[in-house]
Amino acid sequence: MSENVPADPHVAIVTTAGGVEDGALTISDGTPLKRALARAQSHARRKAFLLVLPLLAFIILTFVVPIFQMLYRSVDSPNFHDNMPNMVAWFAQNPSGTEPDETAFTALVEDLKLLKKNRKAGLVGTRINYELPGSRSLFTKGARKAAKLEPPYKEALLKIDPKWSDPKLWQVMRSAASPYTFNFYLAAVDRTRDADGKIVRVNENRRIYLKLFGRTLVLSLLITFMTFILAYPIAHLLATLPLRKSNLLMILVLLPFWTSLLVRTTSWMVLLQSQGVLNDAMVALGIVSDDHRIQMMYNKIGTVVAMTHILLPFMVLPLYSVMRTINPSYVRAARNLGATSWTAFRRIYFPQTVPGIAAGALLVFILAVGYYITPALVGGADGQLISNLIAFHMTGSLNWSMAAALAALLLGGILVLYWLYDKLVGIDNLKLG
Amino acid sequence: MASDVSDNAFVEFDRVQKSYDGEVLVVKDLNLQIGKGEFVTMLGPSGSGKTTCLMMLAGFETATNGDIRLAGRPINNIPPHKRGIGMVFQNYALFPHMTVGENLSFPLEVRGLDKTAREEKVKRALEMVQMGEFINRRPAQLSGGQQQRIALARALVFEPELVLMDEPLGALDKQLREHMQFEIKHLHERLGITVVYVTHDQSEALTMSDRVAVFDDGRIQQLAPPADLYERPENSFVAQFIGENNKLDGVVEGFEGDEVIVRLADGETCRANPVKCGDVGSETLISIRPERVWIEGKTTPNTTEAQVLELIYLGDHVRCRLQVHGNDEFIVKVPNSAGHKHLVVGETAKVSWDAQDARALDPL
Numbered sequence: 001m002s003e004n005v006p007a008d009p010h011v012a013i014v015t016t017a018g019g020v021e022d023g024a025l026t027i028s029d030g031t032p033l034k035r036a037l038a039r040a041q042s043h044a045r046r047k048a049f050l051l052v053l054p055l056l057a058f059i060i061l062t063f064v065v066p067i068f069q070m071l072y073r074s075v076d077s078p079n080f081h082d083n084m085p086n087m088v089a090w091f092a093q094n095p096s097g098t099e100p101d102e103t104a105f106t107a108l109v110e111d112l113k114l115l116k117k118n119r120k121a122g123l124v125g126t127r128i129n130y131e132l133p134g135s136r137s138l139f140t141k142g143a144r145k146a147a148k149l150e151p152p153y154k155e156a157l158l159k160i161d162p163k164w165s166d167p168k169l170w171q172v173m174r175s176a177a178s179p180y181t182f183n184f185y186l187a188a189v190d191r192t193r194d195a196d197g198k199i200v201r202v203n204e205n206r207r208i209y210l211k212l213f214g215r216t217l218v219l220s221l222l223i224t225f226m227t228f229i230l231a232y233p234i235a236h237l238l239a240t241l242p243l244r245k246s247n248l249l250m251i252l253v254l255l256p257f258w259t260s261l262l263v264r265t266t267s268w269m270v271l272l273q274s275q276g277v278l279n280d281a282m283v284a285l286g287i288v289s290d291d292h293r294i295q296m297m298y299n300k301i302g303t304v305v306a307m308t309h310i311l312l313p314f315m316v317l318p319l320y321s322v323m324r325t326i327n328p329s330y331v332r333a334a335r336n337l338g339a340t341s342w343t344a345f346r347r348i349y350f351p352q353t354v355p356g357i358a359a360g361a362l363l364v365f366i367l368a369v370g371y372y373i374t375p376a377l378v379g380g381a382d383g384q385l386i387s388n389l390i391a392f393h394m395t396g397s398l399n400w401s402m403a404a405a406l407a408a409l410l411l412g413g414i415l416v417l418y419w420l421y422d423k424l425v426g427i428d429n430l431k432l433g
Numbered sequence: 434m435a436s437d438v439s440d441n442a443f444v445e446f447d448r449v450q451k452s453y454d455g456e457v458l459v460v461k462d463l464n465l466q467i468g469k470g471e472f473v474t475m476l477g478p479s480g481s482g483k484t485t486c487l488m489m490l491a492g493f494e495t496a497t498n499g500d501i502r503l504a505g506r507p508i509n510n511i512p513p514h515k516r517g518i519g520m521v522f523q524n525y526a527l528f529p530h531m532t533v534g535e536n537l538s539f540p541l542e543v544r545g546l547d548k549t550a551r552e553e554k555v556k557r558a559l560e561m562v563q564m565g566e567f568i569n570r571r572p573a574q575l576s577g578g579q580q581q582r583i584a585l586a587r588a589l590v591f592e593p594e595l596v597l598m599d600e601p602l603g604a605l606d607k608q609l610r611e612h613m614q615f616e617i618k619h620l621h622e623r624l625g626i627t628v629v630y631v632t633h634d635q636s637e638a639l640t641m642s643d644r645v646a647v648f649d650d651g652r653i654q655q656l657a658p659p660a661d662l663y664e665r666p667e668n669s670f671v672a673q674f675i676g677e678n679n680k681l682d683g684v685v686e687g688f689e690g691d692e693v694i695v696r697l698a699d700g701e702t703c704r705a706n707p708v709k710c711g712d713v714g715s716e717t718l719i720s721i722r723p724e725r726v727w728i729e730g731k732t733t734p735n736t737t738e739a740q741v742l743e744l745i746y747l748g749d750h751v752r753c754r755l756q757v758h759g760n761d762e763f764i765v766k767v768p769n770s771a772g773h774k775h776l777v778v779g780e781t782a783k784v785s786w787d788a789q790d791a792r793a794l795d796p797l
Contacts, residue, residue, distance in 0.1 A: 327526065329523075330528060332493055333526035335493075335513040336492075336493075337539055340514055348528055
């Protein structure tokens with residue numbers, strides 16, 4: 001065979017790969033084996049790559065790029081830096097803590113004139129306003145009157161508004177002068193910089209983000225636990241019932257999937273609100289009096305109940321797929337070996353369902369942490385989650401940088417939890433189906 | 434280990450019936466006594482009720498009617514974990530999340546034994562099946578035969594007096610299966626335990642058991658030692674199910690001494706041993722084992738002409754398919770040794786058999 005070199009490199013490898021020449025395996029025509037193998041496989045690999053290319057492009061375009069854009073936006077702060085060149089120059093020359101002198105105010109007035117000319121006063125004012133509320137009007141008013149100002153500028157400007165000498169304002173402007181900032185992240189964890197540039201906690205009445213992160217975490221854990229408690233028996237029943245009955249039950253489990261999220265959430269509103277079905281029934285039965293109807297909606301209870309219901313299938317399905325593969329003879333063997341039914345469950349059945357629990361819990365928890373629409377509809381003030389605040393910054397305050405910083409923190413938090421989870425449970429133990 | 438165990442039966446099924454759906458009886462009127470130390474096999478085709486019987490004995494199924502007694506005590510209402518019966522499952526059912534050692538330790542743990550006693554017993558049980566060095570492996574890291582041994586050790590580690598085995602060798606290849614048959618047999622002899630073994634493999638049943646209960650249609654068709662079962666089947670099902678069997682259909686014509694004269698389908702008569710045939714005029718089926726037929730041998734009342742249809746060479750013997758009395762599935766085994774006539778396809782030969790070896794049974 002060796003005198004007749006075949007065209008297909010696979011065949012050639014079979015015939016002579018056994019021979020070692022100069023320490024490296026070669027095929028019959030002298031090409032190194034590794035290169036021949038790569039050449040033979042490259043065609044198949046290229047074809048496979050072309051198949052996944054559309055999905056890859058889609059994911060990069062709609063997922064990876066937006067995420068990086070969002071992360072960039074959370075540290076990007078160009079408004080002040082681009083529109084106030086004289087101030088940026090003054091901040092660069094004078095270290096932090098320098099008392100703003102006449103040159104500083106000259107630079108400020110020059111920049112205010114520029115703002116007037118370029119119509120950017122609102123933009124810069126908004127940027128400063130993020131960190132020092134009430135200062136947007138300072139900039140719009142200053143820019144309007146800047147053209148008429150006469151030196152000495154410090155005095156003239158202070159006459160318009162004495163706030164211009166506020167050291168806090170100068171500290172905020174100094175940090176805004178840099179094109180990049182971490183102040184949004186500071187704000188997202190209820191921190192700010194004081195007049196000296198030190199990081200301090202914000203006033204008590206303005207600490208909301210950490211509380212919301214904490215609430216999101218606690219409620220998500222609670223919802224995960226509730227879905228687990230409810231889903232475990234159902235999944236077990238599904239896995240052990242005869243096929244015809246279990247199919248029917250499976251349809252009931254999946255039914256919520258086929259119903260609009262909005263419809264499901266609003267039906268909970270119908271059930272749970274103070275004039276709702278449940279309260280009416282309890283009043284009619286005399287369990288509660290008409291004046292003391294239980295508030296089950298527009299608070300945490302509403303959020304937990306509705307989200308538990310909506311996320312239940314995500315726990316049932318992984319559990320079911322794992323339980324279905326557990327041979328009933330394991331429990332029988334345990335019973336035969338002398339274990340009570342409880343011991344057989346605890347020692348034999350339950351440990352084998354852990355991969356399903358792990359998968360379901362991770363799925364439900366991650367979905368719950370980022371859930372938006374249900375808490376927005378049924379959460380009231382008390383049952384809001386961090387995603388509702390992100391949405392508020394996106395659509396209400398239009399502070400996209402803040403929204404981006406909050407979202408990035410949420411993403412980072414989930415990654416940390418995922419890592420912890422991997423350490424504790426092991427991601428290889430996950431079984432989704 | 435005689436078959437007379439009715440007085441001091443260790444395991445006893447007393448008129449046991451079982452139905453799953455209230456319409457069909459899976460087990461119909463089962464009566465079975467098993468003596469202490471006996472190795473009894475329940476043999477039968479799938480769906481014959483043998484596994485159901487085993488499950489009722491283990492406590493996973495309840496008898497619809499009748500009593501099951503263990504050492505004289507009715508156990509119908511005792512939950513499985515209190516019966517103290519060892520069991521080897523078809524798929525071994527080794528707990529996949531535990532090591533071999535933990536698997537064996539489990540029955541001792543739930544019985545409240547302390548750690549040193551457990552370790553001692555686990556070690557002894559593993560050595561018994563020559564698996565001592567595998568104590569820290571997981572079941573998934575073992576081959577089928579090794580898993581089988583561990584399952585066996587786990588069923589024996591808590592020293593039960595009765596061990597049930599549900600087709601334990603079904604998943605093994607032929608060679609390993611034969612090897613394990615001997616090992617199980619030897620363990621049984623050494624430990625003096627009572628074994629109830631379920632299989633659908635007749636050679637397994639014949640090699641291992643003291644007695645075999647042949648199941649069909651929810652009833653025990655015959656309960657006998659292996660040799661009796663093969664040599665003296667009591668009905669057509671057993672004759673058919675155990676070993677190879679030549680069948681001749683006919684009608685009872687008359688009795689002569691301890692023999693019955695049967696008119697066969699082709700008009701000829703045949704003398705047979707009336708085991709389970711009716712009176713004159715009733716249909717019967719004559720069963721003759723292939724090795725009880727002579728070719729060109731001595732002349733008996735049952736000597737007849739046979740046409741050779743097919744020869745299959747099997748080394749130590751030649752299987753001959755003949756046409757005898759109109760039945761062209763008549764098999765005769767001719768030893769491939771000196772002094773035996775070698776047949777040629779198409780030739781006609783003389784075949785004969787003793788009347789005692791032709792058993793007239795119930796028609797199928």
